[in-house]
Structure formats: C-alpha cells, structure tokens
Amino acid sequence: MPILSLIILTPLVGALLIAVLPSKETDLIRRTALAFALLAWVLSLGLLAALAFGPAGFQFVEALNWIPDFGIQYKVGVDGLSVLMVVLTTTLTWISILASFKPIKDRVKGYMISFLVLEVGMIGVFVALDLFLFYIFWEIVLVPMYLIIGIWGGGNRLYATMKFVLYTLVGSLLMLVAILATAFAFQAGHGGSWIGAFDYQALAAWAAGGHFTENLQILAFLALFLAFAIKVPMFPFHTWLPDAHTEAPTAGSVILAGVLLKLGAYGLIRFAVPLYPFAAHTFAWPIIVLSVVAIVYGAIVSIVQPDLKRLVAYSSVSHMGFVTLGIFAFSAAAYQGAVLQMINHGLITGGLFLLVGVIYERTHDRTIAKMGGLAAVMPLWSTAFGFFILASIGLPGLSGFVGEFLVFVGSFGVAPGIAVASIIVMVLAATYLLWMFQRIAFGELSEFLRSLGGHLTEIDRTELITLAPLAFLIVVLGLFPSLVLDLLRAPTQVFLAAVGVAVGG
Amino acid sequence: MNWADLGTIAPVVVAVLVAAAILIVDMILPGRRNAILATALGGLGVVAVVLLAQAGHTGKAFGGAYSLDNLTVFLDFLFVSIAILTLLFAVDYLESRGLPLAEFAAILVFAVTGAMLIAGSTDLLLLFVALELMVLPGYMLVAFARRDPYSTEGAIKYFLLGSFSSAILLFGLAYVWGITGTTRVDGVAAALAKVVAGGPLAPGLAMGLAFMSAGVAFKMAAVPFHYWTPDAYQGSPTPVTAYLSVGPKVGAFAIALRLFVGALGPVKADWLPIIIVLAAATMTLGNLVAITQDNVKRMLAYSSIAHTGYILVGLAAYAGGQQSGISAILFYGAAYTFMNMGAFAIVTALQRRPGVSSQISNFAGLGRRDPWLGALMAIFLLSLTGIPPLAGFWAKAYVILAAIQAGGWLTALAVLAMVNAAAAAFYYLRVVSYMYMRDPAGDTEPSSPGVLFRAGLAVACVTTLIFGLFPAIVTAAKSAADALHV
Numbered sequence: 003m004p005i006l007s008l009i010i011l012t013p014l015v016g017a018l019l020i021a022v023l024p025s026k027e028t029d030l031i032r033r034t035a036l037a038f039a040l041l042a043w044v045l046s047l048g049l050l051a052a053l054a055f056g057p058a059g060f061q062f063v064e065a066l067n068w069i070p071d072f073g074i075q076y077k078v079g080v081d082g083l084s085v086l087m088v089v090l091t092t093t094l095t096w097i098s099i100l101a102s103f104k105p106i107k108d109r110v111k112g113y114m115i116s117f118l119v120l121e122v123g124m125i126g127v128f129v130a131l132d133l134f135l136f137y138i139f140w141e142i143v144l145v146p147m148y149l150i151i152g153i154w155g156g157g158n159r160l161y162a163t164m165k166f167v168l169y170t171l172v173g174s175l176l177m178l179v180a181i182l183a184t185a186f187a188f189q190a191g192h193g194g195s196w197i198g199a200f201d202y203q204a205l206a207a208w209a210a211g212g213h214f215t216e217n218l219q220i221l222a223f224l225a226l227f228l229a230f231a232i233k234v235p236m237f238p239f240h241t242w243l244p245d246a247h248t249e250a251p252t253a254g255s256v257i258l259a260g261v262l263l264k265l266g267a268y269g270l271i272r273f274a275v276p277l278y279p280f281a282a283h284t285f286a287w288p289i290i291v292l293s294v295v296a297i298v299y300g301a302i303v304s305i306v307q308p309d310l311k312r313l314v315a316y317s318s319v320s321h322m323g324f325v326t327l328g329i330f331a332f333s334a335a336a337y338q339g340a341v342l343q344m345i346n347h348g349l350i351t352g353g354l355f356l357l358v359g360v361i362y363e364r365t366h367d368r369t370i371a372k373m374g375g376l377a378a379v380m381p382l383w384s385t386a387f388g389f390f391i392l393a394s395i396g397l398p399g400l401s402g403f404v405g406e407f408l409v410f411v412g413s414f415g416v417a418p419g420i421a422v423a424s425i426i427v428m429v430l431a432a433t434y435l436l437w438m439f440q441r442i443a444f445g446e447l448s449e450f451l452r453s454l455g456g457h458l459t460e461i462d463r464t465e466l467i468t469l470a471p472l473a474f475l476i477v478v479l480g481l482f483p484s485l486v487l488d489l490l491r492a493p494t495q496v497f498l499a500a501v502g503v504a505v506g507g
Numbered sequence: 508m509n510w511a512d513l514g515t516i517a518p519v520v521v522a523v524l525v526a527a528a529i530l531i532v533d534m535i536l537p538g539r540r541n542a543i544l545a546t547a548l549g550g551l552g553v554v555a556v557v558l559l560a561q562a563g564h565t566g567k568a569f570g571g572a573y574s575l576d577n578l579t580v581f582l583d584f585l586f587v588s589i590a591i592l593t594l595l596f597a598v599d600y601l602e603s604r605g606l607p608l609a610e611f612a613a614i615l616v617f618a619v620t621g622a623m624l625i626a627g628s629t630d631l632l633l634l635f636v637a638l639e640l641m642v643l644p645g646y647m648l649v650a651f652a653r654r655d656p657y658s659t660e661g662a663i664k665y666f667l668l669g670s671f672s673s674a675i676l677l678f679g680l681a682y683v684w685g686i687t688g689t690t691r692v693d694g695v696a697a698a699l700a701k702v703v704a705g706g707p708l709a710p711g712l713a714m715g716l717a718f719m720s721a722g723v724a725f726k727m728a729a730v731p732f733h734y735w736t737p738d739a740y741q742g743s744p745t746p747v748t749a750y751l752s753v754g755p756k757v758g759a760f761a762i763a764l765r766l767f768v769g770a771l772g773p774v775k776a777d778w779l780p781i782i783i784v785l786a787a788a789t790m791t792l793g794n795l796v797a798i799t800q801d802n803v804k805r806m807l808a809y810s811s812i813a814h815t816g817y818i819l820v821g822l823a824a825y826a827g828g829q830q831s832g833i834s835a836i837l838f839y840g841a842a843y844t845f846m847n848m849g850a851f852a853i854v855t856a857l858q859r860r861p862g863v864s865s866q867i868s869n870f871a872g873l874g875r876r877d878p879w880l881g882a883l884m885a886i887f888l889l890s891l892t893g894i895p896p897l898a899g900f901w902a903k904a905y906v907i908l909a910a911i912q913a914g915g916w917l918t919a920l921a922v923l924a925m926v927n928a929a930a931a932a933f934y935y936l937r938v939v940s941y942m943y944m945r946d947p948a949g950d951t952e953p954s955s956p957g958v959l960f961r962a963g964l965a966v967a968c969v970t971t972l973i974f975g976l977f978p979a980i981v982t983a984a985k986s987a988a989d990a991l992h993v
Contacts, residue, residue, distance in 0.1 A: 069979045072908070109875075138895040145894060148936070152944040160940055164933065171932050175893075175925035178904070182911045183918070 004064050005049055006078045006129050009088065010122055012042040013095075017118035020111060028110040032103050035114035039096035042121065046085075046092040053085050058492040060131060060203065068135075072185075073196035077132040081496070082489035083341060087128040087261075087268055090348050093471060094260040095121045098253035101356055101468045105252060105363055106154060113154060117253070120146035124261050128268060131202040133181045136273070137174070140265065144170055147254070147262065155249040162242075162249035169242040173229035180225035184277065187218050202273075209277045210500060216280050223281030226274040227289075233266030236289075236326055237296035240319045247315035252359025255311065259318050259355060260348035267325045267344050271337075275329065276500035283501070286330045290413075293330070294420050296323035301430040305437070310358045310368040313438055314351060317394065320431065321347045327424060328409035332501050336412025338490050342483060343405030346393075346476070350402055353390040353472040357383065360465050364458050365451070370441055374448035383461040384443045386469055391435045393476050396428055401479035515568035515575045518557045518583055519623050525550030526616035533609030540608050544598065544959070547612040551591050558583050565990075571691055572630035578837075581987035582626035582761050585841055588966075589754050589848070590619040595963030596852045597746035599956060604652065604861050606744070611651060615750065618644035622758040628765055631680045631690040638676070638726070641758050642669050648747045649739050661742025668725065668735040676722025682715025683770070695770040708777050716774070719766065720781050727759035729819060730788040733812050740808035745858055745865070748804060749851030752811045753844045760840055763822060768833060768991050779826035783920055786823055790816025790927045798934050803854055804865040806934055807847070810891065813931060814843055820917075820924050821906045827913030833988035835905040838981050842890075842898035842974050849887040849967035853880055856956045856964075870938055872947025880956075881942045883968055888935040890971050893928050898974030903928060905981060 016038025020031050053061060060079035068076045080088065099117055106113050119142070126139030144167060152163035185199040191213055198204035208214070214222075232239045247255050275282040300320025307313035321343065328340025360383060361376075362368055377384040393400040396407075406428065414421040451458055479486060513520060525547065532539075532546045558580055566575045593615055601608055621640030628634040646669065650662030684690050686709060687698035702709065708716070725732040740748045767778060793812030800806035818839050824832030854865050857880075863869060874881030890897035903924070910921040956964075974980055 069981070071979065071981060071985065112874075138900075141895050141900075145889060149943065152940055160944055163944075164936065164940070167932060167936060168929060171929040172926070175929050176922065179907060179911065179918075179921055179925055182904075182908050182921075186908075186912050 005045065005052070006062050006080065007064060009042055009045045009049065009092070010078070010125050010129070012045060013038055013118040013121040013125075016041075017115045017122070020115050020118070023111065025109075025111045028107075031111050031114050032099075035118060036096060036099050038118060039092070039099050039121065042125075043089075043092040043096050046089045046125075049080065050085050050089050053080065053082065053489070055082070055488055056492065058496050063131065065131075068132075071196065072134075073189075073199045073201070074134045075132045075201060076135060077201060078126075078129040078135075079131045080129055081493050082491070083268070083271065083493040084128045086341065086345060086486060086489060087264060088125055090264070090345055091121065091124045091128065091261050093475075094256060094348060094352055095124075097352070097356075097468045097471065098256045100464065101256065101359065102251070102253040103464060105359065109153065113150070116146035116149045117257075120150070120257065124257075124265065127265050133185065133200045133202060133205065133273070135200075136202075137178055137181055140174055140177075140269075143262065143265065144174075147258065150254045151246055151250045154251040155254070157249075158245070159249040162245040165242045166246040169232050169239070173232040173239075176225040177229035180222040183218060184214070184222050187214055206276050206500065209279065212280075214278065214280075219278040219281040220284065223274055223278040223285065226269065226278075227285070230266040230269040230274060231326075233269070234263055234322050234326060235266070235319065236292055236323070237299050237319065238292075240296070240300075243319065244312050244315045247318075247355075248309060248311050252355060252362065255315075255355040255359075256352045259315075260352040263318065263322055264344050264348060267322065267329065267340070270326065270329050271341070271497065276497065279501050282330070286332065289330045290327055290417060290420060293323045293327035294424055296320065297327070297424050297427050298430075301427045301434065305430070305434040308370055310361070310370055310373075310438070310442075311355070313370070313434065314354045314358060317431070317435070318347065318351055320427065321351070321394075324406055324409045324424065327413055327420070331409070331413035331416045332498065333412040333415060334494050334498060335408045336416075337494050337497055338487050339405050339408025339410075339412055341490055342401070342408060342479070342486055345486065346401045346405045346479065349472045349475050349479075350390055350393045353469055353476075354387075354394065356465070356468055356472075357387045357390060360461050365454060367450070370438060372448060372450040373442035374445050375443070375451065376447075377443040378447055379451070379458050380460050382466075386461065386466075386473070387443065388439060389473060390476075391439050393480075395432045395435055399477075399480050401476045401483070404480060404483040511566075512568035512573075515566045516573055516627065518554050518561065519620055519627070521550070521554050521557050522616060522620040522623060525554065526613045526620065529609055529613040529616065533613075540598075540602070543609045543612060544594070547594055547616065548591065551587055551594075551616070555584070555587050558587065567629075569633075571693070572633045573624075573627045574629045575627060576990035577987040578764065578990040579627040581837060581983065582757070583623045585757055585844055586619045586622045586626070586754065589750065589757070589844060590615055592845075592848050592852075592963050592967060593746055593750040593754075595959045595966075596749055596848070596855050597744075598959050599859050600744060600746050600855050603859055604744070606651060611648070614644040614647050614651075618642075618648065618750075618754065622754060622761070625758050625761045625765070629692040629769065631684060631692070631695070631766075631770070634762060634765060635673075635677055635680060638758070638762060639673060641755060642673070642726070645669075645751065645755055648750065649743045651747060652744045655742070655744075657742035658744065659742075661739040664735050665739040672722050672725030672732070675718050675725070679715045679718030679720075679722055682711050682718065686711050686715065692765060692770040696773055699771065700773040708774065712774070713777075716771070716778055716781075719771075720778065720785075723759060723763055723766065724785055726762065727756055727815050727819075728812050729785045729815050730792045730812065733789070733793070736812060737805055737808045740811075741802065741805045745804065745851060745855040748808070749848050749855065752807065752847050752851065756811065756815065757840045757844060760818060760822075760836060764833065764836070764991060767822065768825060775826040779823060782819055782823040782826055783916055786816050786819035786920060787923055788816075789813070789819060790924060794927050794930045794934075798930065800934070801867050802865055803867050803870065803938060804851075806867075806938075807850060807854070810931065810934065811847065813927065814839075814847070814891075816927070817903060817906055817924055818843075820910050820920055823920060824906070824909035824913045824917055827910070827915065827917045829909045829913045830988065831905070831912065831985075832909040833991060834981060834984040835902075835909045837984035837987055838905050838974075839902040841984065842902040842971070845967045845970040845974070846887050846890040846897070846899055849964065849971060850884065850891060852960070852964055852967060853884040853887065856880055856960065859956065867938060867941055870941040871945040872942070874943040876947050883964055884942060885939050886968060886971060888939055890975070892932045892935045896975040898971045901974060901978040901981070904978075
C-alpha cells in the first residue's frame with residue numbers, strides 16, 4: 003500500500019471535497035476538514051508504528067517517473083526523522099483546525115481549504131526524496147500561509163504577509179538555482195545522463211564519494227542555507243517572523259511555529275549538510291556563532307516585548323537557535339537534541355500560541371500591560387499556561403529540558419564556551435517567561451479585564467481538547483525521550499557519516 | 508510554385524481564406540454576429556485540423572523559402588490558439604462598446620496569418636514580409652477603439668516606432684545579404700560558418716548584427732527598445748492588449764529563432780554578449796517599473812517586458828552552447844501565452860461595462876464578490892509569479908536549467924532572473940491581496956461574462972494547470988526545437 007502517497011493525498015482530497023461544498027454549510031465544512039485532518043493523523047500514526055527502527059536508509063519508498071527528460075521523479079520515502087516530522091505536522095494540523103472552529107467565522111470554506119493544502123505541502127516537504135519534488139512542496143506551503151495570514155490575520159496583515167512571502171521567495175528561488183546546479187554537476191559527472199540527477203539518495207551517495215567540487219559545494223550550500231535560515235529563522239534573517247506571528251490568526255501561528263520553522267531545520271539536516279559536507283564544515287563555526295547570537299538575542303528581545311504573541315515569537319528565535327546549534331555541532335547527542343528540540347518547540351510553542359489565542363478570543367487584546375490577575379478568574383487557563391511556560395523554560399521532567407540538555411552536552415565537547423553561553427540564556431528564558439506569567443496571571447484583576455466582566459469566561463472544553471494532546475506529549479517525551487531517540491538512532495549514524503564524524507562519537 | 512508548395516503552406520492559405528470569408532459573411536449578412544463568430548471560430552478550427560494533419564511531416568516550399576517542420580507546426584498551433592482565445596475574450600467587450608466584430612476578427616486573423624508565415628520562413632526576405640503582415644494589422648487593432656484618444660495615441664506610437672524598427676531590421680538583413688550573398692537561412696548559415704572561421708567579425712557583419720538585434724529587440728519589447736509597450740498596451744482595447752502581449756511577442760521570438768538560431772547560429776559567440784545584456788536589462792527594468800504601477804493593465808504590460816527578459820535568458824543559453832535553451836524558449840512561450848491571456852481576460856471581464864478602468868482598486872474584494880473570477884485570476888497571477896505546480900514555474904525552471912547548464916556568465920544571469928522573479932511576486936501578489944484581503948469598494952456588480960468568454964477562460968486555466976502538472980509536455984517543445992538543429 004502506498005501509505006506515503008495516501009497521507010499526502012488525504013488532505014488534498016479533503017480540500018477538493020470542501021471546494022464543492024456550498025459555502026453556507028460552515029459546520030459541515032469545519033467537520034469535513036477536521037475529519038480529513040484526523041484521517042491523515044491516524045494514517046501517520048500507522049506509519050510511525052510500521053516503521054522499522056533498525057535499518058539505516060529510507061523505508062516505504064515510492065518512485066514514479068515524472069519528467070524523464072531531466073530524470074525528475076515523484077519519489078517519496080521516510081526515515082525516523084521524517085516520520086517524526088510528519089506526525090508532528092498531522093498532529094498540529096488537526097489541532098489547529100479544531101482550534102479554528104470558533105475564531106474563524108468569515109470565509110470558512112477558503113480557510114479550511116487553505117489549511118488542508120498547507121498540510122499537503124508540509125507533509126510533502128518531509129517525505130520528498132527528489133530535490134525537485136521537495137522544492138515544489140516547499141513552494142506549495144507558501145501560498146496557503148500567505149492567504150491565511152493575509153485574509154484572516156490582524157490589522158497589519160497585508161504588510162506582514164507580503165514580508166513573509168518575499169523573504170521566503172528570495173531564499174527559495176536561489177535554492178532552486180542551487181538545486182539545478184547540483185543536479186547538473188551530477189549529470190556532468192555521469193556522462194550527461196540525467197538519471198538520478200534529482201534523486202536524493204543518488205545525490206547523497208555521490209556527495210559521500212566527495213564528487214562535488216568545493217566551489218559548487220560552497221555556492222550551493224550558501225544558497226540552500228539562506229533559504230533554510232530564513233525559514234528557521236536564524237538571526238539576522240528573522241525579522242519577518244514577529245510580524246507574521248503577530249498578525250496571523252491563532253491557528254496560523256501554531257502551524258507557523260510548530261511546523262513551518264521546522265521545514266528550515268529539516269532542510270538543513272536532510273539536504274544542506276549531507277549534500278555539501280565540505281561547505282558545511284567550512285561554515286560550521288560562523289553558523290554556530292549565529293545560532294548563539296540568535297539564542298541570546300531572541301531571549302533579550304523577548305524580555306521587552308509588550309505583546310504576548312510577539313514575546314512568544316521572539317522566544318521562538320531563541321529556541322530555534324538551539325536547533326541550529328545542535329545541527330552544526332556535528333555530534334550524536336547534539337543532533338538528537340536538535341531534532342528533539344524541533345519537536346518540543348512545535349508542541350510547546352504551539353500550546354503557548356493556542357493559550358494566547360484563548361485570551362485574545364475573549365479580550366481582543368494581547369497587551370501584557372493590560373492584563374493582570376487572570377489566575378483568579380481563569381484558574382484552569384492559568385494552570386495550563388503555567389505548565390507550557392515551565393515546559394518552555396526547560397523544567398526537568400518536561401520535554402523542553404531533554405532537547406536543550408542534549409544540545410548542551412553535544413556541543414560542549416565541540417565548543418565548551420559556546421555551550422556554556424547558551425545554557426546561561428536558559429536563565430534569561432526563565433526571566434522573561436516567568437515575569438510575563440507573573441504580570442498577567444497574578445496580582446489584582448486589571449482595570450481592563452474588569453471592564454470586560456462576563457466576557458472573560460474560563461477556557462472551554464474544545465480549547466482544552468486542543469491542548470490536551472500537546473501537554474500529554476510534553477510529559478511523555480520529558481519522561482521517556484528514548485521513544486524519539488530510538489527512532490533517531492539510524493538517521494543519526496547516517497548524518498554523522500555524511501559529515502565525516504566518527505560514528506558513535 | 509506548384510501544388511506541392513500549396514500543400515506545404517496549407518495552414519497559411521486556409522487562414523487567409525478564413526479572414527476573407529469573415530469579410531464576405533459580414534457583407535452578405537451584415538450585423539449577424541453569430542454568423543461571423545461561427546465563420547471565424549470554425550475557420551480557425553479548420554486551420555487547427557490542417558495543422559494536425561501536417562504534424563510530424565517536413566517539407567520545403569518555394570525553393571526553400573518556406574519550410575514545414577516541427578517548429579513551424581508548434582508555433583502555428585500557438586498562434587491559432589492565441590487567435591481563438593483573443594476572439595473569445597473580445598466578443599462581450601466589443602459588443603458593449605458598439606465596436607464591429609467582423610472587422611476585428613478579420614484583422615486579427617490576418618495578423619495571425621503573418622505570425623504563422625514567420626514560423627515557417629527560412630528566407631530573410633520572406634521573414635521580413637511575414638513580419639510586416641503580422642504587425643500592420645496589429646497597428647489597426649490598437650487603434651480599434653477609434654473614438655478613444657488613448658487608443659489612437661497608443662496606435663500612433665506603436666506604428667511610428669514599429670515601422671522605424673522594421674526599417675532597422677531590414678537594414679541589418681541587407682548587410683547580411685551583402686556579405687553572404689544569399690537570403691536563404693541555411694545559405695547564410697553555411698556562408699557565415701566559412702566567413703567567421705576563427706577571425707574577428709567583419710565590420711559589415713557586425714553592423715548587420717547590431718541592426719538586426721535592435722530591430723528584433725523592438726519587436727519583442729526588450730529594454731531599451733520597449734518604450735512603445737506601456738502606452739500601446741494601456742491604450743488598446745483590453746482584448747487587443749491581451750493579444751499584443753503574446754501574439755507579436757511570440758512572433759518576435761519566432762523571428763529570433765529563425766534568424767539568430769537558424770541563420771546566425773555560426774556566429775552565436777558574437778551575439779551572446781548582446782543577448783545577455785538585453786536579458787539582464789529587460790527583466791530588471793521591466794520588474795522595477797511594474798512594481799510602481801497602480802493600473803493592472805499597465806502593470807501587466809511592464810511585467811510582459813520582464814517575461815521577455817526571462818525568455819531571452821533561454822536564447823542566451825542557446826548561444827552559450829545549450830540546445831535545451833530553445834525548447835525552454837518554446838515552452839515558456841506556450842506557458843506564457845495561456846497564463847498571460849488568462850490574466851488579461853479577467854481584466855477584460857471586469858471592464859465588460861464601458862467606463863470601468865483597470866485600476867487596481869477595482870480589484871478590491873473580487874474574491875468575495877465574484878469567487879470564480881477571483882480564483883482564476885489568482886491562478887494566473889501565481890503562475891506568472893512562478894509558483895509550482897503551475898505552468899509559469901516550469902517555464903522559468905526550464906529556462907534557468909538551460910542557463911545553468913551553459914555555465915559561466917549565464918549562471919549569474921540565472922541568479923539575476925530568480926531575484927527578479929522574487930521581486931515580481933510583489934506586484935503580482937499585490938493584486939491577489941486586493942482581491943482577497945480588502946473589502947469590495949465602489950463597483951460591486953458581478954461581471955457575469957458570456958458563455959464564449961467562460962469557455963476561453965476554461966481553456967486558459969486548464970492549460971495553465973496541465974502544463975503545471977504534466978511538465979513532460981516539454982518533449983513537444985523539444986521535438987520542435989530539434990527542427991533547428993544546425
């Protein structure tokens with residue numbers, strides 16, 4: 003059974019089905035979207051269960067010729083890393099769709115279609131094994147997100163969505179040039195035959211043989227790095243992120259932080275580093291330094307943010323810094339920590355955005371200064387918010403801790419000073435998050451909140467349902483990180499072999 | 508001339524007959540729009556059938572002046588599609604403005620006849636005559652709304668600069684004839700191969716090359732020879748603009764293929780730098796100016812200049828030694844034809860009632876007040892931007908691929924093209940933003956286009972999607988490009 007194609011097609015079929023439903027049937031549209039998202043989720047869980055842990059390399063590979071003239075294929079396959087990302091995507095998608103039931107009242111049909119198409123693109127990026135196919139899915143992600151921010155976003159949405167699109171496009175179009183140049187180098191090295199020129203496995207094997215010239219590696223790596231660094235986003239390419247997050251609807255922010263940022267990190271792990279190992283080594287130090295700058299800068303800037311969503315957005319910059327640090331430390335622990343951190347960030351930040359969305363629904367405001375004393379009126383919400391904040395700080399026992407700890411351990415051997423600097427930032431994280439929590443949850447009920455009176459209702463059942471799976475996973479992965487790490491064992495070996503670090507180190 | 512020659516140029520002959528038939532029908536049954544439409548569309552259908560019968564065949568006519576090959580058939584198909592789509596999009600527009608349909612259809616078919624003749628010309632003189640046959644009706648089309656001063660102004664500008672550039676091109680052709688002693692394309696190529704073996708270019712040939720480049724650059728609206736474009740495009744009746752943005756442009760590239768590739772292929776190293784500079788200037792300037800436009804028609808006019816630049820990258824890739832540059836040009840031409848005509852068609856639909864301008868503010872809220880038109884416009888604009896999996900993406904990808912393969916300066920050109928494509932996203936998506944992210948303002952009446960119009964839109968949209976999902980169609984462009992193997 004072509005399970006991967008099935009997972010990709012499920013949301014697409016859902017989107018097409020919704021397209022022919024009458025726009026007035028908003029409830030039916032919402033339920034159909036949720037049903038297809040849940041179906042994709044169940045299928046991806048089946049995939050997770052069916053994946054064999056042991057062997058290196060890709061499983062469930064499907065390949066079809068698409069453009070034989072250039073050797074471009076529809077080729078998909080997964081390893082432990084991609085499966086984790088696919089499950090993260092499908093989980094966050096149905097949660098986001100459920101979380102949009104109440105807030106999105108206008109043009110529901112277009113919204114749900116956009117979300118399902120978005121899911122198609124995201125899953126496609128994580129399973130594509132043909133560079134051209136990867137690029138296409140990468141671009142497909144762009145359009146629905148552009149619409150989601152631009153149509154259902156906040157007051158300054160036009161500016162934010164255009165900035166998001168232009169940043170991403172500049173990076174991705176240069177990436178296309180790099181992909182084509184790589185394929186051409188492969189083709190020239192194979193006597194002019196295009197067979198396999200876009201095939202990831204063939205290219206990775208060719209790269210492992212050291213066949214790509216240093217010149218090509220440097221240029222292509224820089225182009226890919228730019229595209230992925232914009233998406234992650236790494237300092238100094240992050241400036242689109244706070245705007246996009248602030249203006250996006252709640253579910254848009256969840257997906258943006260939860261999955262879209264991971265696309266960039268996944269691209270670095272899967273493509274930029276293994277295909278151009280020489281360049282990856284050449285630029286490892288500058289990238290590590292940028293990562294630490296991002297960790298520190300994101301944390302410091304978060305402290306002074308007056309807007310709840312903006313604060314969480316900047317904290318993303320800081321947290322994703324750990325991911326890029328872990329990737330370029332080139333050690334087993336750091337790699338696994340980076341991937342774990344990707345998942346954790348998706349779960350935790352997703353939860354934080356959902357909780358901020360709950361408050362915004364009731365107050366139509368996100369200014370921290372106007373809040374205060376929420377613990378008294380919304381104790382359940384405050385408890386949940388406190389839980390996700392502690393997870394975000396990296397409280398031991400919750401998943402956030404394990405990822406950052408592994409990155410710390412893994413990068414300590416490579417660069418002790420850098421690792422220590424980054425770990426000190428965790429104190430900063432505690433500062434800005436706990437201070438923010440204190441300001442909004444404790445003390446007297448603020449003037450502004452009092453004026454809302456009965457509108458300030460406790461978090462409802464649907465909202466709790468969207469948070470429950472995230473909280474559950476945060477606890478489970480915090481206590482049993484080996485659930486993820488076992489899956490990552492084979493990909494870790496492959497990754498380290500590709501960058502030429504002694505396996506098992 | 509003999510019967511075999513007539514058989515070889517049958518599509519051109521049939522097209523001329525169709526144009527004549529339209530005029531005769533109008534004379535016998537004056538004012539019967541349906542009869543005229545039936546004649547025109549039916550006649551173009553017959554041309555298409557004749558082309559189908561010719562597909563795969565090769566032949567020469569008139570002592571080698573005209574040749575039938577895969578390239579001719581490919582381009583002819585494109586030109587017939589352009590004519591049919593223009594006609595479908597024009598009917599409502601003309602009727603609501605009281606403009607005559609028969610003259611429009613006849614002039615259009617004559618213009619397309621010229622374009623089809625270009626496609627098959629393998630003689631410098633025939634090439635020139637065919638070019639004039641294509642552009643003269645074009646001037647008339649621009650001036651078609653003769654009571655509209657803008658239409659007249661655009662036509663005069665187009666006519667003056669157009670005839671000027673034709674003269675320059677002819678001058679260049681004369682130099683080539685003087686040096687090679689022949690006007691046959693293959694003869695010129697053979698003579699040049701001997702003349703230029705190793706040494707620097709003869710001054711006369713260099714002059715000829717410069718004049719011909721300038722002449723062709725005028726026709727395809729490449730910077731800095733583009734000044735006529737925005738005024739002619741904005742002044743023309745919108746369906747004419749749709750035609751102008753693709754018909755004469757693809758025609759000009761057909762000339763470039765027959766002339767630069769067919770005849771001047773042996774000296775391609777000498778014209779490569781010219782094309783690189785033209786391509787770089789054209790896409791960059793076209794995009795930069797398009798960004799500042801508030802009128803969608805004018806924006807599309809400047810963006811069509813930018814697309815000329817991208818197509819020129821394909822020509823440069825050919826000159827850089829990559830045959831795949833030619834198939835990239837052809838694929839781009841085909842993809843661009845359908846997506847750009849589609850975009851102009853939506854502008855036409857909005858302007859169905861006289862007096863509605865093509866200002867971007869008129870697009871506000873289109874996605875809400877007219878979901879189908881909005882969605883189609885979004886598809887066309889995203890395709891023009893180059894978002895996969897739509898036709899425009901593959902068009903750019905193939906061009907870039909050829910350029911990167913050629914290497915050297917062309918890699919830099921490919922990077923520039925991609926930076927330009929990102930900049931273009933700004934103005935294309937700006938229209939999408941207006942359609943979907945702003946509330947309807949002012950004119951909110953649905954445009955409810957007619958059946959023919961919808962059929963045309965469906966064709967443009969389906970083609971854009973099919974080219975996007977089955978990009979292996981490039982094989983057709985490839986076999987057409989192989990006809991030029993020299």
